[in-house]
Amino acid sequence: MTGFLMLAFLFLVAGVVAVPIATRLGLGSVLGYLIAGIVISPLLSGLGVDVISIQHFAEFGVVMMLFLVGLELEPKLLWAMRAKLLGLGGLQVLLTTLAVMGAAMALGQSWTIALAIGLVLALSSTAIVLQTLNEKGLMKSDGGQSSFAVLLFQDIAVIPILALIPLLALPDLTSTAAEHAAGSDHGTSFSLVDGLNGWQTALVTIAAIAAVGLGGAYLTRPVFRFIATARLRELFTATALMFVVGIALLMSMVGLSPALGTFLAGVVLANSEYRHELESDIDPFRGLLLGLFFMTVGASINFALLFENFGTILGLTVGLIAIKAAVLLILARVFKLADGDRWLFGLGMAQAGEFGFVLLSFVVANHVLPTAIADRLLLVVALSMMLTPALFIFYERVILPRYDREQEQEAGEIEANGQVIIAGHGRFGGIINRMLLSAGYQTTVLDFSAAQMDMLRSYGVRAFFGDATRPDLLHAAGIAEAKVLVIAIDDKDQATALARYVRDTYPHVHTVARAHDRIHVYALYAAGCRDIIRETFDSSVRAGRSVYEAMGMHPFEAEQLVRAFTDDDRATLVELAPLFDPDIPHHENAPFRERSKALMAERQAQLVARGEAFRIRTNRDWSPPTAKDVAAEEKSS
Amino acid sequence: MARVIHYHAHPGQKFSNTNRAMMRAASQVEGITRVDLYAEYPRYNVNTDREQARLLDHDVIVFQFPLYWYSSPSLVKEWIDLVLEHGFAYGAGGNKLAGKTLMLAITTAGPQDAYAPQGYQRHTLRTFLTPFEQTARLCKMQFAAPYVQYSALKTDAADHAAGFARLLQGLRDDRLDMRRALTAEVITHDTLPFVDEV
Numbered sequence: 001m002t003g004f005l006m007l008a009f010l011f012l013v014a015g016v017v018a019v020p021i022a023t024r025l026g027l028g029s030v031l032g033y034l035i036a037g038i039v040i041s042p043l044l045s046g047l048g049v050d051v052i053s054i055q056h057f058a059e060f061g062v063v064m065m066l067f068l069v070g071l072e073l074e075p076k077l078l079w080a081m082r083a084k085l086l087g088l089g090g091l092q093v094l095l096t097t098l099a100v101m102g103a104a105m106a107l108g109q110s111w112t113i114a115l116a117i118g119l120v121l122a123l124s125s126t127a128i129v130l131q132t133l134n135e136k137g138l139m140k141s142d143g144g145q146s147s148f149a150v151l152l153f154q155d156i157a158v159i160p161i162l163a164l165i166p167l168l169a170l171p172d173l174t175s176t177a178a179e180h181a182a183g184s185d186h187g188t189s190f191s192l193v194d195g196l197n198g199w200q201t202a203l204v205t206i207a208a209i210a211a212v213g214l215g216g217a218y219l220t221r222p223v224f225r226f227i228a229t230a231r232l233r234e235l236f237t238a239t240a241l242m243f244v245v246g247i248a249l250l251m252s253m254v255g256l257s258p259a260l261g262t263f264l265a266g267v268v269l270a271n272s273e274y275r276h277e278l279e280s281d282i283d284p285f286r287g288l289l290l291g292l293f294f295m296t297v298g299a300s301i302n303f304a305l306l307f308e309n310f311g312t313i314l315g316l317t318v319g320l321i322a323i324k325a326a327v328l329l330i331l332a333r334v335f336k337l338a339d340g341d342r343w344l345f346g347l348g349m350a351q352a353g354e355f356g357f358v359l360l361s362f363v364v365a366n367h368v369l370p371t372a373i374a375d376r377l378l379l380v381v382a383l384s385m386m387l388t389p390a391l392f393i394f395y396e397r398v399i400l401p402r403y404d405r406e407q408e409q410e411a412g413e414i415e416a417n418g419q420v421i422i423a424g425h426g427r428f429g430g431i432i433n434r435m436l437l438s439a440g441y442q443t444t445v446l447d448f449s450a451a452q453m454d455m456l457r458s459y460g461v462r463a464f465f466g467d468a469t470r471p472d473l474l475h476a477a478g479i480a481e482a483k484v485l486v487i488a489i490d491d492k493d494q495a496t497a498l499a500r501y502v503r504d505t506y507p508h509v510h511t512v513a514r515a516h517d518r519i520h521v522y523a524l525y526a527a528g529c530r531d532i533i534r535e536t537f538d539s540s541v542r543a544g545r546s547v548y549e550a551m552g553m554h555p556f557e558a559e560q561l562v563r564a565f566t567d568d569d570r571a572t573l574v575e576l577a578p579l580f581d582p583d584i585p586h587h588e589n590a591p592f593r594e595r596s597k598a599l600m601a602e603r604q605a606q607l608v609a610r611g612e613a614f615r616i617r618t619n620r621d622w623s624p625p626t627a628k629d630v631a632a633e634e635k636s637s
Numbered sequence: 638m639a640r641v642i643h644y645h646a647h648p649g650q651k652f653s654n655t656n657r658a659m660m661r662a663a664s665q666v667e668g669i670t671r672v673d674l675y676a677e678y679p680r681y682n683v684n685t686d687r688e689q690a691r692l693l694d695h696d697v698i699v700f701q702f703p704l705y706w707y708s709s710p711s712l713v714k715e716w717i718d719l720v721l722e723h724g725f726a727y728g729a730g731g732n733k734l735a736g737k738t739l740m741l742a743i744t745t746a747g748p749q750d751a752y753a754p755q756g757y758q759r760h761t762l763r764t765f766l767t768p769f770e771q772t773a774r775l776c777k778m779q780f781a782a783p784y785v786q787y788s789a790l791k792t793d794a795a796d797h798a799a800g801f802a803r804l805l806q807g808l809r810d811d812r813l814d815m816r817r818a819l820t821a822e823v824i825t826h827d828t829l830p831f832v833d834e835v
Contacts, residue, residue: 563682 007049014040015291028135030128031389033291037298044299055296059354061289062127063248064282066155066259069130069148070266071275078267081149088146088335089153092349095327096122103323109373112168116368119161120360120377121320123154125353126259127290128388132348136392143341146332147349155260158355165359168368192253201255208254212247212261216268224274224465225450233467240281273453276446276464280472293354301382305375313376317383321391325350343399347391351384419444421477422486423468423498425452428514428535429488433461444477469494471501479506487513487529496523496582503528521573522580541566572599641669641809642695646702646713648675655744655786656703658794662802663701669809670695674712681715688720692734697808698778701742701801703789707765717772726776735777738815740808741769742801744789752787763822782821800826807831 014036022032044051101118105111129147130139138144192204220243227235244262251261269275306313325346332342360378363369369377420436422429425447436443445461446468447453456463466473468489479485485502487495499513512531515521524532541562548558576599579592586592643663647656663671670691678684692698702709724731745752745762752762763770766783773780784804786797807813807829817830824830 567682 003047007047010040010043011292011295014295019291028132028389028392029291030131030294031386033294034298034386034389037295038301039298040295041299041301041303051296051300055293055300055357058289058293058296059358060248060258061286061291061293062354063259063262064244064286065127065130065290067244067247067262067266068279068282068286070263070268071270071279073267074270075267081145084146084149084335085153088331089150089157091331092150092327093122093154093157095331096324099323099327100320103319113369113373116165116168116363117373117377119165120356120363121324121352121381123158123353123355123359124151124324124349125351125385125388126151126155127293127354128351128385129348131290132389132392136396138344141341141344142337143332143344143348146335146337146341146345150349152263154353154355155257155263158257158359159255159260161359162362165363165368166366169366191255205254205256208250208256209261209264212250212265213268216265220269220272220274224277228450228465236277237281240278241285243278244282273457273463273465276473276476277466279476280466280470283472283476297354297382297385300378302375302379306379306383309376313379313383316376316380317387320352320380321350321384321387324352340400340402344395347395347399348388350391351388352381353385356381419478419482420484420486421446421474421479421482422488423474424487424489424514425456425463426488426490429486432486432488432512437461444482446473446477469498471505474498474502479509482506482509484510484512487511489514492516492520492523496520496527499524499529500527518573519580519586522577522586523582525577526580526582537569568603575599638668639697639809639811640695641697641699641805642672642691643669643699643701643805644672644674644713644716646674646700646710646716648710648712650675653703655789655792655794655797656701658798659701659742659801662798663805666802666805666809669805674716675710678712678716681712683712683716683719685719685722688716689722689725689733692720692737695737697738697740699740699742699805699808704743704745704762704765708768721772721776732777736779738779738781738808739769739773739776740781740818741766741783742785742804743783744786744797746790747787749787761822779815779819781815781818782824785823785825796826800829804829 015033018036018039019029019032022035023029041051097115097118099118100121101111101114104114104117109117129151133139133144133147139148192208196204223239224236227239243265247261247265248258251258269278272278328349329342329346332345337345357378360369360374360381364371364374420441420443422433422436422443422445425433425445429445429447433443433445443462445456445463446466447456447463448465448467450465453463453465464473464477466477468474468477468487479502487498489495489498495513495516499511502509502511510531511529512533513524513529515524515532515534517534521532521534544565545558545562548561549555553561576592576596579589579595580586581589581592645656645660645663647653650657650660660673663669672691700709700713702713705711708714721727721734722731723729725733743762743766747758750756751758752760752765754760758765762783762785770780784801786792786794789797803826804813804824812832814830814832818824821828821830
């Protein structure tokens with residue numbers, strides 16, 4: 001137990017210390033984690049920790065990441081990407097494999113070994129690239145989308161590669177390693193396809209994929225609705241984890257990539273109202289596991305071996321990056337990417353990836369590569385991953401400034417169709433949503449009522465289930481890109497807390513808040529909100545105007561009086577709001593109380609003096625000159 | 638330096654070409670105050686105190702609007718009704734605007750030759766603008782000749798808009814020949830009466 005806690009503590013401390021420093025220095029979190037891993041690697045080896053097995057565990061972060069990526073990608077979009085996916089991705093894997101193979105053969109390797117090396121190194125690092133693209137907000141750019149398409153293809157390509165590698169086995173290595181046997185996989189593993197022949201395997205595999213698709217489409221909704229009745233936040237998290245782990249398990253059991261399976265499940269769920277809920281539940285796990293994964297990459301570097309062959313390994317790494325970047329840049333030109341995006345794509349994807357680790361152990365287990373070469377390649381893969389953040393920084397600092405103008409225009413376009421998020425779709429938020437939709441704006445509705453969801457979705461509203469006061473859910477709903485947030489939830493204190501959070505975290509978002517009453521107006525004002533609407537004020541004022549008219553007042557005079565009343569009411573609110581202190585009950589807040597009393601006395605005095613508090617002011621407009629005025633004027637002219 | 642306030646009043650800005658181009662050009666002129674009247678008072682609740690304070694703070698008041706039915710869009714009339722109060726703008730003690738300059742910048746759909754006794758509008762443009770001219774006079778203000786674009790729906794707005802910006806700059810820098818500006822019938826972008834630069 002203490003051993004486990006010790007290990008967890010060690011990793012957490014390393015991450016918590018290194019990552020903020022790295023981000024502060026503009027290096028990005030990935031490099032921070034990698035450095036943290038290097039720093040703790042002597043401690044880990046001192047404790048006798050099996051870093052590789054932790055790495056296998058942490059690879060589950062990649063699975064979760066692909067699930068999240070799938071959630072962001074509606075089936076329509078995936079279909080639209082097919083040309084890039086197959087063309088760009090397929091050519092990248094093919095050309096890079098051939099180029100690396102050629103280089104390896106030039107260095108004196110036999111063709112089987114060279115081909116295996118080519119296949120291992122052709123793949124890029126999904127973890128590093130996607131994490132960095134997301135962090136820098138480049139995921140939606142053309143370069144980001146192309147990178148993603150290629151990564152996705154590589155993920156699919158792993159399966160045929162795994163099938164191909166045993167065919168390359170070297171006869172002399174096979175004989176020496178017979179004792180290794182088949183079960184080189186870690187731990188016990190279950191399989192649904194062991195002992196089945198070809199078409200049976202295919203059938204089971206297709207059935208598994210169909211199960212993921214159908215389950216995602218038809219099973220999640222009832223399950224989540226059932227969970228929602230318990231109203232326990234952690235149950236959602238548990239359910240979301242259950243889905244992801246279950247899918248990954250099923251995929252592994254039929255011999256498919258778990259990352260691919262969860263990606264598919266994510267795509268199926270991309271249209272679901274529970275999408276943002278799932279996203280915000282899984283995201284922290286993804287972040288932690290990926291962080292752990294990067295640290296293990298850093299920690300697994302065999303420094304003794306590295307320093308022994310420093311020149312060779314560094315040369316190989318730089319050579320590998322150069323080859324991969326060259327292939328990518330050529331493809332980017334063929335596929336007509338813009339200049340800035342071309343470099344992002346070329347430099348960002350030039351490393352070898354975590355699949356390289358997996359494939360290397362597989363390759364060794366299948367006696368395709370001698371261990372000595374594999375150990376060196378392991379270093380090359382790790383080193384190329386370590387250099388990736390540096391390439392991203394190079395892209396940001398050197399390449400991007402040259403293409404700044406394009407980027408600015410793009411930002412403007414996004415601004416133009418900025419989004420509105422409506423938190424709470426009840427009697428209040430519902431009307432706002434209808435108004436916005438009827439004016440052609442795009443809205444995202446968050447509500448914590450499953451019944452409400454069904455209704456909204458049936459009308460084609462972009463509605464998502466979840467508690468809008470949760471920062472992670474708000475983030476998943478796109479608050480960072482939103483222009484306006486409407487806070488229309490019932491709970492007063494939660495509304496205030498939400499207003500404060502958004503004001504502090506996303507100051508660019510304009511918040512329109514629904515206030516319960518005057519005191520709530522003051523609380524929202526203190527929270528930094530400046531667009532506050534009392535939920536019943538306008539309707540009450542209209543009702544009051546109806547009474548004026550029913551009493552025989554001329555409708556236009558009634559309207560003037562209503563306006564004067566509204567202005568006056570607003571003026572007192574504006575005057576009192578800065579005096580309000582949310583931490584002191586208002587009757588104990590002396591300045592607030594005094595000013596409030598004085599204002600009331602003022603109104604009272606006017607009422608007594610003239611019988612009507614507001615007519616004095618309204619009568620000023622349109623009033624003809626008095627007889628005295630006219631006389632004075634005649635005298636002067 | 639004169640303190641210039643530019644009031645812009647157009648209820649259908651989306652569908653305007655000339656007035657929008659004028660507004661864009663004017664927005665490049667520094668050191669003047671700009672008010673989009675329909676944006677400030679979309680519900681016609683003109684704030685008399687605020688507007689009077691604005692008038693006190695400026696020497697030259699420019700009202701830009703399209704001619705609607707031989708007059709201004711209705712919010713300008715509302716503004717005049719409420720802001721030019723007795724005792725402030727006219728009448729006993731009403732000399733707060735004395736000596737200031739009022740200038741209109743107007744676009745018309747009809748062509749120039751329509752605004753003549755023999756044209757289909759039967760009167761000159763200045764005849765239709767006499768209520769504004771007399772309003773200025775009653776408030777002891779100078780009424781400069783209006784800056785006009787005829788046939789605004791059919792004419793390219795660029796020259797007129799650029800001329801408007803130069804006009805505002807000229808007013809700001811006291812480079813307008815006021816004698817000519819006060820006596821001209823109308824001013825157009827090619828007849829801007831600047832003081833001859835030496």
